[in-house]
Amino acid sequence: MDISVVIPLYNEVESLPELTQWIRQVMQKNAYSYEIILIDDGSNDGSWEKIEELQQEHEQIKAIKFRRNYGKSAALNVGFNAVNGDVVITMDADLQDSPDEIPVLYRRIKEEKLDLISGWKKKRYDPLSKTIPTKLFNAATRSMSGIYNLHDFNCGLKAYRKEVVKNIEVYGEMHRYIPVIAKWAGFNKIEEQVVEHRARKYGTTKFGFSRFINGFLDLLSIFFVGKFGKRPMHFFGTMGVLSFFFGSIMALWIIGEKLYHIAMHTPYQREVTEQPMFYIALVAVVVGAQLFLTGFVAELVSRSSVNRNQYQIEKEI
Structure with a gap:
């Protein structure tokens, strides 16, 4: 037809x-x-x-x-x-x-x-x-x-x-x-x-x-x-690692700054927990961990799917 x-x-x-x-x-x-x-x-x-x-x-x-x-x-x-x-x-x-x-x-x-x-x-x-x-x-x-x-x-x-x-x-x-x-x-x-x-x-x-x-x-x-679809960890894992990394860097920066002032015996105006950046860093770390775990679970689901190894084949001889 x-x-x-x-x-x-x-x-x-x-x-x-x-x-x-x-x-x-x-x-x-x-x-x-x-x-x-x-x-x-x-x-x-x-x-x-x-x-x-x-x-x-x-x-x-x-x-x-x-x-x-x-x-x-x-x-x-x-x-x-x-x-x-x-x-x-x-x-x-x-x-x-x-x-x-x-x-x-x-x-x-x-x-x-x-x-x-x-x-x-x-x-x-x-x-x-x-x-x-x-x-x-x-x-x-x-x-x-x-x-x-x-x-x-x-x-x-x-x-x-x-x-x-x-x-x-x-x-x-x-x-x-x-x-x-x-x-x-x-x-x-x-x-x-x-x-x-x-x-x-x-x-x-x-x-x-x-x-x-x-x-x-x-x-x-x-x-x-x-x-x-067949590699969800590449998406969620990448986003999670980046978020966790930048959150950790911010947290370490705040803590390091306070330790520097203590070592140099100079006055430090604010506590770590009084700084907005600390909470931004905390949220970034938590979100990063959650995204990574989401990618891990999605990867397990993807690998358990009956369609995990179905691909489009154009020709076969």
């Missing part, structure tokens, strides 16, 4: 007939073999009933329904597990992504042998309350991930080699950072494609302020797990 189109949806009953028909026309025009996998993320507006109707007239449609709303990441992860196509295309169900982009994405994955292509909605129709925070998040993600050639990590329209989606796990709000997850998994051939952003035709946006906070926390999680 050439292409699998994965579409997570939540309360998009109005757009589904137009979207699936549009995809069908594009696929038939280019003679692609394909499947459309619709993941209903707990819709309550009749979306599932509409999907059942569409499936009767469109045999390429497959569908999965969640009992409740789990979020886009969960929907994508389940969809990735179900795909069969050589190239996997993801898009939103609200008609803001154009199926006409599919042929160029497919050709680039095949001809340029890319792992992932992320869409870039260069011209957007979203309000400033959404576009400005998105730009800030994209800048932070570029800086932390080292993927400097992407402008829009969160674009729903993406294309993948099948091997990529079968070797990554998406959860929480991490669908925003799939290129980062793919890179940490060893898939480094990541490029960008300028795509059309269409104004929403039906329904309302599912975007909320809480996604900013969740997205930022997930970015930190990806950064930490990707870099230190």
Whole structure:
């Protein structure tokens, strides 16, 4: 099979007939073999009933329904597990992504042998309350991930080699950072494609302020797990040793200063415990010891994990 189109949806009953028909026309025009996998993320507006109707007239449609709303990441992860196509295309169900982009994405994955292509909605129709925070998040993600050639990590329209989606796990709000997850998994051939952003035709946006906070926390999680997941002592141990070292130096400096004054029989104005630096040093020593112990415990947990020696293997002969 050439292409699998994965579409997570939540309360998009109005757009589904137009979207699936549009995809069908594009696929038939280019003679692609394909499947459309619709993941209903707990819709309550009749979306599932509409999907059942569409499936009767469109045999390429497959569908999965969640009992409740789990979020886009969960929907994508389940969809990735179900795909069969050589190239996997993801898009939103609200008609803001154009199926006409599919042929160029497919050709680039095949001809340029890319792992992932992320869409870039260069011209957007979203309000400033959404576009400005998105730009800030994209800048932070570029800086932390080292993927400097992407402008829009969160674009729903993406294309993948099948091997990529079968070797990554998406959860929480991490669908925003799939290129980062793919890179940490060893898939480094990541490029960008300028795509059309269409104004929403039906329904309302599912975007909320809480996604900013969740997205930022997930970015930190990806950064930490990707870099230190198999060696947590390198992170916690380093921080702990540095904190303990500087705390000890400050404490020794204060004590040494008092001993110097005693030896020289010169007046010493304040007691050791009356100096703020003493308490800063004490806190640094205690925090350093705790960080080191945290790293030690995390290392034990990591070594006990069933996944401790699972690594991405590209080829084997």
